[in-house]
Amino acid sequence: MTELMIFNEVIEQNSVPFTALIDQEGQYINGKWVLGKPTEVPMAGIILPLNNDDLKYIESGVYTVKEKKLYVVDPIKIDTKVKYKGDTYTVQSFKDLTDFTDVHIYLMRYQGTGGGGEQNV
Incomplete structure (x- = not known):
């Protein structure tokens, strides 16, 4: 088996801060399902x-200049804001x-400016 290329130090030295909005479990309140509020988790990548x-090699659709790549060592759940x-x-x-490698590479699909208003581009 091939040894992993370790880039943890490179990621740490060149990372910038960002905030992941981790969804919390919802709950029933007075018989109605209420979604949990996301928790802001500071991260870096x-x-x-x-x-x-x-x-050129993207299979899943059209991208704009607002989409970004994210390189992190710790995995992030798909669909995380x-x-x-x-x-x-x-x-x-x-x-x-x-x-x-120990690096996880993700696409960050642009959703909008500010408080997370959904906007397709």
Whole structure:
């Protein structure tokens, strides 16, 4: 079996802060299901714009310049909302290289500015 390429130090040295909005379990209140409010969890990772090669080989649709790549060592659940520089993104799968490296690479799909208002682009 191939040894993993370890990039933990590279990620730590070049990371920027962002906030993950982790959904909490809902509950029944007076017989109605009420969704849990997301908890803001501070995280750090490398955030980069998509490059031409990324756009060329994407299978899952059209992307804009507002989408970003996220490199982190700790995995993030798909569909997690992320706040970065005042914008809200949704984490989607992108490239699974975990057979070779300790880095998880995700696509952050742009959702809008501010408080997380959904906006398709």
